[in-house]
Amino acid sequence: MVSSLIRSKLVITRALDRHTVEIVEGGAVYQRDGVIVEIGDAGDLAARYPVDEVLGSPHHVVMPGFVNSHHHVGLTPLQLGAVDDALETWWISRLGKRKVDLYLDTLYSAFELVESGVTTVQHLHNRLGGTVEQMAAAANRVIDAYGAVGMRVSYSHSVRDQNRISYMADEEYIARLPDDVGALLGPVLRAQSIPLEDNIALFEALHDQHRNSERVRIQLAPSNLHWCSDKALELVRDCALRHQVPMHMHLLETVYQKEYAKQRSGGSPLRYLHDLGMLGPLMTIGHGVWFTEADIELAAETGTMICHNASSNLRLRDGIAPLNAFEAGGVKVAIGIDEAGINDDRDMLQEMRLVLNLHREPGMHDRVPTAGQVLRMATEHGAQTTPFGASIGTLEPGKAADMVLFDWRTIAYPYLDEEVPVLEAVLRRARSRDVDTVIVAGEPILRDGRFTRIDKKAVLHELASALAVPRDGDEQAQLDLARRLKPHAASFYDADPQHGCSCCRPFYHMNARQ
Template identity: 50%
Template sequence: MSQTSIIRGSHLFTVPGPDGRWAALENGAIFQRDGIVEDIGAYSAILAAHPDAPVVGSDRSIVLPGFINGHHHVGLTPTQLGSPDLPLELWLIHRLRARYVDPYLDTLYSAFEMLASGVTTVQHIRAGTIGSIQQSEAAAREILRAYQDVGMRVSLSFSVRDQNRLVYGDDAAFVASLPEELQSKTNWHLSRFEASVDEYIELFHTLRADYSGARLVELQLAPANLHWCSDGTLRKFADVSEKYDVPIHIHLLETKYQKDYGLKRTGRSAFEHVASLGIAGSRVTIGHGVWTTESDLDLIADSGTHLCHNCSSNFRLRSGIAPVNEFRSRGINIALGVDEAGINDNRDMLQEMRLVLNAHRKQGMDTSDVPTPAEVLTMATIGGARTTPFGENLGSLKVGCCADLVTFDWDRISYPYLDDNTPVLDALIRRATPRDIQLVMVNGKVVYKDGVFTGIDQRDVLEKLSAHMQRPLTEAEQSGMMLGEALLPYARDFYRS
C-alpha cells in the first residue's frame, strides 16, 4: 500500500533558479508518494488532487529541503572524551586517549543532534581502523543499524590509511626517535592496526552488496589523506571508484603541515599529486582544502572536483580559513560538513551555516562577492548532495526527488517582530535555531516532530550511553590515555624540526 502525504507551507523553497536565488512558492504544497516528490503547486490545487492524503505543516510553515552534513565522524565529541582543541597534528596524538564508545549508541547520539537541526543525510566517515577487519565490519553494521532505526539517510565510508599513523613521517623512524621506555608502548599501539587496505576494499564490496536494497544507505570510499596513504593505496581507490562509479571523499590540505608534506614527498602540491593518481573529478570530494594554492583551485575547478568546507573544525583545530570566496569565484561545488563537532561542540547545521555566512566576509565597504544566505543554503543542500552517491536525488524539492525536508515555524522565527522588508530566507538562515523546527521528513516519513523522534526513544538511548560510559577503564584504554599524553612533546618536536 502506498504511503502518501501533503506537506504545506506559507513559503516553500524548492530549488534555486539559474541566478542561484531560491524563489519561494507561497501558500504552496508538496505531494509525496513512497518517499518521492510527485507533485508541487498551490496548496488548494494539491489538496484537491489528493484529498485523501494526510497533511503536515501549516499556512505558517517554511519548507526547505533537508540539509546534508557532508563530513562527519563521531558521536561523543573529542571534548567529551577528554581531548581539548589543539593544532590538528597534536590533537590527533592526544586523541589516542579516547575511550571505546559503543558504535550504535554513539551514532544515535550525533544523529539526534543532526536531525534536530534539519540534517536528513550524513556522510559518515568512520575514522580510525584499530582492530581486525571483522571488528570494523561489526562496527559498520551497528552504525548503519543506528541510522536505520532513527530514520536518517547515510553514506558510510572508512577512512583508510596504510602509513604515517602517528606523524607525517615514517612510523619506524618516529618510534626509533623516542625514549626506549616509550618505544614498546608505541609499537603496541601500531600493532593494533590489523586490517589491510585490500581487506577494507573487500569490506566496501560486501557492505555495498548487502545494503543494495536499502533506500537510506549508500557506501563510498575514503582514502584518508596523502600523508596517510601510499601511492599504491591511492591508485587502488581510484581504480575502484572508476570501475564502480563510486564517490571518493579524501581529507586533503587541511593544515600548512599537510601542504609542506605534499611538496616534500612529491615535489608538487598534494592535490596535483593525488590527481595524477586518478583522484580528481566529479566523483571526488576534498575535505577541508584550506591550504589549496591558486593552481590547485584552477585544477579543482577544471576537473569538476568538489570541496567540503568544514568551517568549525578549521577554526577549532587552528587549521586556517579555507578560501571559500576563491572556491565560489571558480564555480567549484561546495558542501558543508560539521566534522567532529561544530563551534559549540554539537552537530547543529543551522549554526554551521550561519558561521559560514559570516566567516568569509571581506574587510571594507564592498558588500558584494561574499556568501549570501541563498548560497549557504545551496552548500548545505544541493552542494552536499552532489558529493554523495545519492547525487541529484537529494538537496532540492522537485518532482522525482526524494521527499527529504524540514519545516520551520515562521511565527517563532519572526517573533516578537521582523520588518516586512526582510526576506524570509535571509531571516531563516540568520535567525533559525533547532527549537524553531516543526518536523523533519526523510524518504516521506516524519522522523522528528515537535522535539520528539518518532521511531526511537531518545531518552532511553542517552541513558544507555551514559551508563555505558560509566564502566571502568579497560587496560587498553588506560594504556592509550597514557600514551597519548606521553607522545605529545615528541610529536610537537617533530613538527618544529
Template identity: 50%
Template sequence: MSVRVVTARWVVTGISEDGEIQMIDDAAIAFEDGVIRAVAPKAEIVAAFPDARVEEYSHHLIMPGLINAHHHVGLTPLQLGAPDSPLELWFAARLAIRKVDPYLDTLYSAFEMISSGVTTVQHIQGWAVGDLDAVVGSASRVIEAYDDIGMRVSYCYGVREQNRFVYEDDAAFCDRLPPEIGKAMAAHLQRLTMPFEDFLTLFDRLTETKTSRRARVQLAPANLHWMTDDGLLALQEKSVAANVPMHIHLLETAYQKEYAYRRTGTTAVRHLEKLGMLGPHMTIGHGVWMTEEDIEICAGTGTCICHNCSSNLRLRSGALPLMELVNRGMTVGMGIDEAGINDDRDMLQEMRMVLNLHRTPGIDPSDVPSAGDVLRMGTEHGARTTAFGTEIGQLEPGCRMDAVILDYDKATFPYQDPDIAPMVALIHRAKSKDVDTVIIEGEVVYQDGCFTRVDRDAILARIAEALAAPRDADELHRHELREAVFPTVRAFYDDYLQNTADRTPFYKASSRR
C-alpha cells in the same frame, strides 16, 4: 503507498544558478513512497490529489533537508577527554579518549543532526580496532544506528596505509621514542592496521549486506599522507568499477601542504591530478591550503570541496578561501566534522558561521557569500558530495522527499519585517528549537522535539551509564601512552614548515599599520 500532501506558508524548492533562493508562497508538496510527485501552490496540489491525506503547517516554511557532508563521530573528542589543539597535536591528544559503542555513539550525533534539520550525513568512519571482521562489525553497527533512527547516510571508511600518527613512517616515529614507549606505541598502531586488500573487501561486504535504501556506501582515501600512490590508484579503480564517489581529507593544515611538497615536489592537488583522481566523483574535505593554481585545477576538473568551517577554526587549521571557489561556480558542500563551534552538530548554526566568517571588509557583494550561497552549500551542493547526488538536496518532482519544516513565527517572534525574505531571515535567526518536523524518505522521523523511532532519553541514559564506569585497562594504558609520546609529537613539528612557509593570504582582514 498512497499520496500524502504537506502544505505550508512557504516552500523553498532550491537555489538558482545565480544564488537566488527559489520559493513558492502558500504552497504544497505531494509525495508518494518517499518520492516527490509535485510541488506547486496549495490550491493546485489539493485539486490534483483530492484523495491525498493533507497535513497543514500554516505558519511554517518547508525547506530541503540539510546535508552534513563531512562527519566522523558521535560524542565529541572534547567530551571524551581530548582538548582542542592544532590538528597535528590533536591526533596525539585523541589517543586517550574513552571507548564508546559505535551504535550508541552514532545515535548520539544523529539526535543532534536531525534536530537541527540534517536529513543526510556523509559518515567517514576511521580508526576501528581489530581485524577485518571486527571492522565490518563496527561499520555495520554505525549503519544500523542510522537505519534505526531513519536517517539517510552516505557511509565510507577512511583508508589508512601509513604514517598513522605523524607525517612520517610509523616505525621511524616509534624509533624517536624511548625503547619501551616506542614498543608500546608500535603495538598500538598495529591494532589500527589492516592489509590494503581488506579495505576493498570491507567496501564489498558493506555494499552487499546493507538493506536500507537510505544507506549507500562509497570510498574514502583518508589523506595523501595516509595513502601510498598505489593505494590511491587502487581506490580510483574501485571507484570507477563500482560507480561510487570518493571523499578525501586534503590540505587541512599548512603542515599537510608541506608534507605534499616534500613527498611529491608539488602540491597535493597537482599530485592527485597527475594520478587521474580528480573530477566530480571526488570531494576534497577541507582544502584550506590550496593554492590559486590548485583551485583552478579543481574548478576545471569539476572536483567538489567540503568546507568544514567550525573544525578549521577550532583546530587552528585556517580558513578556506570560500569566495574563490563560489565565484568560479564550484560545487562546495558543508560539513561539521567532529563538532561545531558549540561542540555539537547544529547545522543551522554552522550555516550562520559560514555566512559570517567570510564577510571580509569592503562593499562589493560578490566578495562575500549570500544567504543563497550558504543554503546551496548545505543542501544541493552537499548532496552532490554524497552517493545520493541529485536525488536529494532539492524539493522538486522526482527527488526524494527529505524536508525540514521550520516554525517561522516561533523563530522570528516577536517581530520580523517582511522586507527580509523568509528563508534569509531563518538562515540568520532560526535555531534547533524552531525545527518543528523532519521528514526523510517521506517519513516523519522527528516532530515536536521527539524522535518517532528511537527513545532519545533511553539511549542517552545507556551512554551515561557506560561512561560512568572507570577507565578500563586499555583506556588507562592509552592515557599513559599519550602523556609519554606527546612531547615527541610536538618536537616533530617544531621546524617542519621549511619549503612552504609563504602564507600570503586570500583574505586581508586587518592592517598592521
C-alpha cells in the same frame, strides 16, 4: 501507497544561484511513496490529491533536508577528553579516548543532526581494525544507528596504510621516541594496520550488503595524502571507478600537510592526485584550507568538489579555507561539521551561519557568501558529494521527499520586518528549537520536535550509564600513552614551516598591523 501533503507559508525548493532562490508562496509538497509528485499551491494540491496524512501548516517554512557532508563520531572529542589543539598534536590526545558503543555513540550525534534539519550524513569512519568480518560488524553498528533514527547515511571507512601518527613512516617515528614510549606506541599502531586488500574487501562486502537499501549508500574514503601510499590511492581509485561511487579525501587541512605534499610530490598534492587519475566529479576534498589559485583552477576544471569544515578548521588551528575564491572559481562546495561544530555539537544551522559570516571580506563588493549560496552548499552541493546526489538536495518532482519544516512563528517572534527575505531570516535566526518536523523519504522522523522511531531520552540514559564507570585497564593505558607521547609529538613541529613560508600569502586581507 503512502501519501502526504506538506503545507507551508512558503516552500523554498532550491537555490538557483548566489542571489536567487526558487520559492512557492502558500505552497505545498505532495509526495507518494517517498517521492515528490508535485509542488504547487496548497489549496489546489489539496483539492486534487486525496492523501493519507497532512503535515505542516500556513505557519511553516519548508526547505530541502540538509546534508552534513563530513562527519566522524558521536560524543565529541572534547567530551572524550581531547581539548582543542593544533591538529597534529590533537591527534595524540585522541589516543586516550574512552571506548564507546558504536551504536549508542552514533545515535547521540544523529539526534543532534536531525534536530537541526539534517536528513543525510556522510559518515567517515576512522581507525577500524581486525578482520574484514569484524570491521563489517562495526560498520553495521554505525549504519544501524542511522537506520534506527530514519536518516540517510553514506558510509565509508577511512583507508590508510602509512604515517599513522605523523608525517613520516611509523617505524621512523617510533625510532625517534624514548624506548619505553616507542614500545607502547608500536602495538597501538600495528593494531590499526589493515592490509590494503582487506580495505577493498570491506568496501565490497558493505556495498553488496546495502546495494538495495533506500537510505544507505557505501562510498570510499582515502584518508589523506600522507596516510596513503600510491598503491593505496590506486586501489581506491580503481575500486571507485569500477563501482562508480564517490570518494571523500581529507587534503591540505593544515600547512604541515602542504609541506609534506611538497616533499613527496615536488609541488601541489592536488596535481599529484590528478596525475594519478583521482580528480573529477567522483572526488570531494575535505577541508582544502591551503589550496592555491592553481589548485582552485584545477578543481574547477576537473569538477572536483570541496567540503568546507569551518568550525573544525577554526578549532584545530588549521586556518580559514578561501571559500570566496572557491565560489568565484566555479568550484562546487559542500558543508561539513566534521568532529563537532563551534559550540561542540552537530548543529547544522549554526554551521551554516558560521559559513555565512566567517568569509565577509571588508569593502563595498560582492566577495561575501550569500544566503542562497550557503543553502546550496548545505543541500544540493552536499548531496552531490554522496551517492544519493541525483535523488536528494532539492525539492522537485521525481526527487526524494526529504525536507525540513521550520515554525515561522518562533523564528519571527516577537517581531521581524516583512521586508526581510525569509531565507535570510531562517539562516540568521533559526535554531534547532524552530525545527518542527524532519521528513525522510516521505516519513516524518522528527515531528513536533520529537523522534518518531526511537526514544531519545532512553538512549541518552543508556549512553550516560555506560560511561559512568571508571576507565578500564586498556583505556587507562591508552590515556597514559597519549600523555607521555604528546610532548614528543609537539617537538616534531618545532621547525614551524609557517615562518617565512611563501605558501602562506593569504587570499583575504582581513586587518592591518599599521
